[in-house]
Amino acid sequence: MMQPTFRPNHRRTAANFLIVAAMLVALLAACAPAAPAGEGATSGQPVAGPTTITVWGWPAADVAYQSFLADFEAAYPDIKVDIQMMPTSEEHDKLLASLAAGAGAPDVAMIEINYIDKFVAKGGLVDLLTEPFNAGQYKDEMVAYKWAQASTPDGRLVAFPWDIGPATFFYRRDLFEQAGLPSDPESVAELVSTWPGFIDVAKKLTNPDEQRWAIGNASDIVYTNFAHRNLFDADWNCAVNNELAVQLLTYAQEARNAGVDAKVSNWSAEWQTMLGNDSIAMQYGGAWFGGFLKGWLKPEGVDWEGRWGIFEVPEDPGQNWGGSFLAIPEQSQNKEAAWKFIEFALARADSQNKMFAAVDYFPAYIPAFDDPMYQEADPFFGGQKTRAMWVDIAANKIKPFITTPMDAQAEQIFMSYVNKALDQNLDPQMTLDEACIEIEQQTAPDKEEALKLRQ
Amino acid sequence: MSQLATAGSPPATVRKFSLWHEMRRNWVAYVYISPFFILFAVFGAFPIVYSFVLSFQQWNGISTPQWIGFENYARLLQDRLFWLAMGNTVFIGVIAHIPILGGAMVLAFIINSAAVRFKHFYRSAYFLPVVTSPVAVSLVFSTLYGVRFGLINWVLTWLGFQPIDWWGGSGEWIKPAIILLFIWRWLGWNMIIYLAGLQGINPELYEVAAIDGASLRQVFFKITLPLMRPIILFTLVLSTVGAMTLFDEPYMLVGVTGGANNAGLTIAMYLYDRGFKFAHFGYASAMAYVVSAIIVFVSVLNIRFFGRSNTEA
Numbered sequence: 177m178m179q180p181t182f183r184p185n186h187r188r189t190a191a192n193f194l195i196v197a198a199m200l201v202a203l204l205a206a207c208a209p210a211a212p213a214g215e216g217a218t219s220g221q222p223v224a225g226p227t228t229i230t231v232w233g234w235p236a237a238d239v240a241y242q243s244f245l246a247d248f249e250a251a252y253p254d255i256k257v258d259i260q261m262m263p264t265s266e267e268h269d270k271l272l273a274s275l276a277a278g279a280g281a282p283d284v285a286m287i288e289i290n291y292i293d294k295f296v297a298k299g300g301l302v303d304l305l306t307e308p309f310n311a312g313q314y315k316d317e318m319v320a321y322k323w324a325q326a327s328t329p330d331g332r333l334v335a336f337p338w339d340i341g342p343a344t345f346f347y348r349r350d351l352f353e354q355a356g357l358p359s360d361p362e363s364v365a366e367l368v369s370t371w372p373g374f375i376d377v378a379k380k381l382t383n384p385d386e387q388r389w390a391i392g393n394a395s396d397i398v399y400t401n402f403a404h405r406n407l408f409d410a411d412w413n414c415a416v417n418n419e420l421a422v423q424l425l426t427y428a429q430e431a432r433n434a435g436v437d438a439k440v441s442n443w444s445a446e447w448q449t450m451l452g453n454d455s456i457a458m459q460y461g462g463a464w465f466g467g468f469l470k471g472w473l474k475p476e477g478v479d480w481e482g483r484w485g486i487f488e489v490p491e492d493p494g495q496n497w498g499g500s501f502l503a504i505p506e507q508s509q510n511k512e513a514a515w516k517f518i519e520f521a522l523a524r525a526d527s528q529n530k531m532f533a534a535v536d537y538f539p540a541y542i543p544a545f546d547d548p549m550y551q552e553a554d555p556f557f558g559g560q561k562t563r564a565m566w567v568d569i570a571a572n573k574i575k576p577f578i579t580t581p582m583d584a585q586a587e588q589i590f591m592s593y594v595n596k597a598l599d600q601n602l603d604p605q606m607t608l609d610e611a612c613i614e615i616e617q618q619t620a621p622d623k624e625e626a627l628k629l630r631q
Numbered sequence: 632m633s634q635l636a637t638a639g640s641p642p643a644t645v646r647k648f649s650l651w652h653e654m655r656r657n658w659v660a661y662v663y664i665s666p667f668f669i670l671f672a673v674f675g676a677f678p679i680v681y682s683f684v685l686s687f688q689q690w691n692g693i694s695t696p697q698w699i700g701f702e703n704y705a706r707l708l709q710d711r712l713f714w715l716a717m718g719n720t721v722f723i724g725v726i727a728h729i730p731i732l733g734g735a736m737v738l739a740f741i742i743n744s745a746a747v748r749f750k751h752f753y754r755s756a757y758f759l760p761v762v763t764s765p766v767a768v769s770l771v772f773s774t775l776y777g778v779r780f781g782l783i784n785w786v787l788t789w790l791g792f793q794p795i796d797w798w799g800g801s802g803e804w805i806k807p808a809i810i811l812l813f814i815w816r817w818l819g820w821n822m823i824i825y826l827a828g829l830q831g832i833n834p835e836l837y838e839v840a841a842i843d844g845a846s847l848r849q850v851f852f853k854i855t856l857p858l859m860r861p862i863i864l865f866t867l868v869l870s871t872v873g874a875m876t877l878f879d880e881p882y883m884l885v886g887v888t889g890g891a892n893n894a895g896l897t898i899a900m901y902l903y904d905r906g907f908k909f910a911h912f913g914y915a916s917a918m919a920y921v922v923s924a925i926i927v928f929v930s931v932l933n934i935r936f937f938g939r940s941n942t943e944a
Contacts, residue, residue, distance in 0.1 A: 269907055276692040276912075294910055298693035387779065438779060439799055441886075445770060446777040455779070585909050592888045599799045599891050614711070621689060621911065 227513045228256040232271070233286040234264040236467070236535040237500075243534040244527035248520050255513045264288060274505070275300035281505035283514040287335050289325060289404050289499045293581045295335065296328050302504040302511060303332040309504075309515045311336060314523050314541075319570055322540040325579050326501050329629040335501035336518050339537035341462025342569035343400070343497040344486040346469065349558055351388065351457040355381045361560050365487045371397070371427040374490045378436035381457045388455055389438035390431075392447050395594050396460040397428040400489045403497040405577040407586040407615075412623060414615045415578075416590045417608035425597055425604040432598045448473060460489075462497040463566045467536030470556055482558045486565065494573035499540065538566055545571070581626040582619040589615050686917035692910045703917035713918065715893055716901040723806055723881075723897065724874025727813045732866060734814075735821035736859075740851060742822075743829040754826065757819035769883035772812050776884070798885065802894030805885055809895055812880045817873065821866050828862035829855065864937040871929045875922055878903065898922055 231241065238261045245257060260282065262270070268291045274280035275298075287295060295301055304311035311333055315323055318337045326335040345368070349359040357380055358364060368374040374397075378390030391397075401424060402416065409415040431437055438456060440447040450456050452475035459465070466486075474480050489495045502522060504514045521527050528539035529547050539545070545567050553559040580586075593611035597604055654661055686703055690696035707713050742753050760768070775782045776797045784794035797804045832855065840850050878899040881889060887904050889896025902922070906915025 272692055272907070272910060298691050298910075300693040439796070440778065441798070445773045446780055449777075449780055453780075588888060592893065596801075596892055600801050618712075621914075622691075622909075625689075625691065625694075 226254050226256045227510050228258055229283040229510050229513050229517060230258045230260060231284040231286075231517065232260050232262070232267055232282040234267050235261055236471070237261065237286055237537075240531040240535045240537055241521070243530040244521060247527065247530075248517065251520065252513075252516055255516065257517065268294075271505075275507075278507060281507050283504065283508040283510045284517055285503050285505060286338075287501045287503055289341075289501075290584055290587075292325055292335060292501060293579065293583045295503070296326065296581050300506055301334040302506055302508070303334065304336055304504070304515075305331075305333045308512060317523070317542050319540045319542065321496070321574060321577060322499065324576075326503075329581075329626060335503035336522055337540035338500045338502055338522050339464070339532075340540045340570055341403075341464055341496050341498035342538060342566040342574070343403070343460065343462045343495040344488055344493075344565065344569070345458050345460050346465055347458045347485050347487060348454070348483060349485050350483050351381060351454060355383075355457075357381070359485070361485050361487060361558075364485065368487055368490050371424075371490045375427065375431055375434065375436070378431060378458070379434055382434075382436040384435065387453065388457065389450075390436040390456075391458050391460075392438050392440050392442060392450070392456050394428040394432040394437040394439075394598055395591060396442070397431060398424045398594050399497075399591065400424070400460055400495050401492060402587070402590065403495070404583055404587060405496070405579050407583055407590060408578055408580045410578060412580055412582075412627070414586070414612035416586070416615065417605065417612045421608055422604045425594060425608065428594070428598060429601065429604065433601065452478065460497070462499070463538040463562075464498060464536050466554075466556070466562065470536070481556055484557050485560050486557060486562050488565070488569070488573075493569060494575050495569070496574055496577075500537070538570070542571070580623075582615075582622050585619055585622070586615045589618060682916040682919055685913050686920050688913045690912045692912055696913070699913070703914050704921070706914065707917055707921060712893060712896065712901060713898075716889070716896045716898045719806070719889070719893075719895065720875060720877060720897045720899075723810055723813065723877060724870070726806075727810045727817075728870050728874065731814055731818050731821055732863075732870065735818055735866075736825050736863075738818070738822045739825035739829055740855065743826055754823065757822050759819065760816045761820045765879045765883060768812070768816065772884065776808055798890050800891065802891030805881075805890045805894040808884060809881045812884065813877070816880065821870075824866055825859065825862060828859050832858050860937060864933060867933045867937060868930045871933065872926055875899070875926050875929075 233241070238259055241257070241259050248257070249255070267286065268288070271281060271285050271287070272294070281300075285301075302309070319340050322337040322340050323333075326337060327333050347364065352359040352364065357367070357377060364377075367377050381390040382388060398421065401420060407414070407416055409418075415421075432439075438447075438450055440450060447456070451459070451473055461468070466484075469480060469484060502518045504511055504518070508514055521531070523541060525539075525541065525544040525547065528541045528544040529549060531537050532539055532544070533549065550563045550567050551561065552563065554562050590611050593607050593614075596602065597607040685696065687698060687700055688696040689699050689703070738757065741747060742750055747753070774780075778784065778794070778797055778799070781794075781797070788794050795804055797808050836854055836858075837850065840854055845853070876899045877897045881895040881897050882900055882903075884890075885895040887900060887908065889900060898918070899922075902915050902918045905911045905918065
């Protein structure tokens with residue numbers, strides 16, 4: 177019988193097949209996201225080796241984690257922590273993608289206030305009020321508004337409060353002195369207790385010939401009262417055209433028209449340069465902004481020690497900007513270990529204060545405020561008791577406010593209309609009415625979806 | 632025995648499945664080329680098909696998608712920002728590509744001519760922006776465009792002109808800023824393509840033209856341009872796709888909202904914003920399909936217009 181020439185012999189074929197199959201497997205393995213580490217440890221058999229949990233975050237959260245990690249590993253020798261850092265927006269995009277895909281999420285995810293609403297309305301994160309987490313026991317020990325932000329309309333808690341952002345203006349003492357103004361916190365606070373007073377001070381600080389402006393962007397005046405909140409009323413109707421918003425926008429326009437703002441956007445390269453060049457005298461920010469000033473914003477070779485101070489937002493000092501949460505994705509294989517980590521990090525005064533000392537993430541955990549550190553004077557702020565001020569704002573001054581699952585998108589539209597009104601000097605009421613029409617239109621599908629949960 | 636029979640005179644039924652038969656005969660070869668097709672199916676074909684399905688659904692990325700028929704498309708047609716973004720994209724694309732394609736052709740012609748020395752240097756220099764990291768580019772250009780501390784404004788004030796308020800006002804300077812950056816980034820890319828095309832033209836044609844006493848101008852318009860027609864078509868199609876998917880440059884300069892009056896908001900940015908920032912995946916998918924349809928339509932127009940008589944040299 178003739179053997180057809182094209183036909184390879186069977187053994188060789190099998191060998192070829194194995195090689196090719198091996199190559200394919202290797203290729204696919206290289207492409208697939210890494211399997212959650214430590215999966216083997218918890219899948220069925222009793223815990224033999226250590227469990228490894230993956231924890232995501234963005235800088236400077238790694239420094240924060242490191243500050244208490246040794247304590248955690250001493251308390252839970254069976255749990256190893258794998259910390260993975262990436263930029264803020266990338267972390268959230270990746271988390272959303274892995275929740276949608278059903279694989280690839282970490283055991284502990286970090287979520288910022290600006291993104292939390294996106295996750296509140298949806299599934300994918302564990303309800304921390306259920307067994308075995310029972311996070312409800314900490315409810316009274318957390319700053320109330322922070323707890324509310326992570327609660328869903330149907331009463332679940334999808335993320336655990338980490339830090340809050342009691343917000344103030346930060347000002348440069350030396351620049352106030354150069355402008356012939358008093359620079360001690362008490363006198364400054366008196367001068368800027370109202371917005372007209374604030375604008376008067378701003379005019380005195382501004383000197384374009386010396387490349388100096390009072391604030392970076394006039395839109396911050398409006399933003400003080402609307403950072404991630406109060407964009408809707410209790411019935412979830414757009415509220416950014418209310419009296420307060422119109423009043424603040426009018427003040428902001430007054431500031432813009434008086435030329436006291438540098439017209440730069442926060443976080444832009446130019447803004448950073450100007451802060452370093454003594455060109456911006458006042459900046460709005462959460463408590464975390466103090467950490468930025470001590471860290472990455474401080475220009476090379478400049479000593480800012482003692483040259484900054486803070487004062488409360490004029491007229492309504494109870495303001496908050498920013499803050500983060502930790503959450504456990506449903507797909508995590510190590511939910512209990514993940515919860516132990518979160519509990520240890522966020523519901524213990526010692527770890528919260530270690531993190532606060534390391535990176536200025538202001539605890540949402542009220543018992544942490546008993547630490548003597550909060551009554552200490554901060555030499556960076558010229559000996560001002562900044563921490564005590566922030567505690568006072570967080571615990572006594574912030575009024576309850578409204579957050580909704582539509583906030584991120586509404587805020588983006590709102591602020592773009594605020595900037596439009598400033599840039600083109602448009603009528604505040606009319607511009608904000610237009611903003612509300614657009615907000616209602618753009619957020620309609622999300623609102624409909626979220627209202628279903630609310631019932 | 633059956634082997635021999637099929638090899639001798641294949642019956643009709645076998646011929647019908649001859650492709651399958653061939654695949655079975657050469658299956659090892661198919662296994663070897665399969666990685667591409669498997670990866671393409673997973674990362675290319677599946678998303679394309681799935682996003683078409685998604686465009687008829689409302690899906691936030693996590694909960695169960697809801698079938699809503701053509702509602703996404705209907706909303707898209709009434710979406711002010713969608714049309715604004717579309718207008719911005721077409722405006723930036725058209726205005727930027729006139730100097731890009733025209734300039735690239737002229738530069739390629741000059742560099743290709745025998746008179747120019749240091750050809751390698753010029754080729755690399757013009758191509759450099761394409762391979763530079765977008766982050767580095769954004770840093771450099773934000774220093775150039777700075778309002779208070781920008782290099783351009785510094786030069787302008789030094790010369791006695793008013794400084795430009797790049798991002799303020801009603802946003803009238805945002806599009807020029809994006810267009811300048813866009814031209815800088817993509818001029819060299821098109822020039823390299825044209826240069827490759829020019830080098831494919833038979834030099835004898837130029838010799839003949841020289842013998843016949845043709846001027847440089849005549850050579851360019853009578854020989855070079857007609858022979859470059861397929862290359863020009865190629866760059867036009869690429870440019871259409873590039874313009875409709877314009878994202879990096881405006882995103883780096885003005886952020887996701889497109890700056891004042893959304894003057895720098897392009898369709899790709901809006902799609903990203905709605906899809907990945909606000910998790911409206913169905914809506915973003917519908918938008919992606921509308922954009923694809925426009926790209927196909929414009930490309931067909933280009934082919935009709937420029938590809939009619941292909942000068943097969």
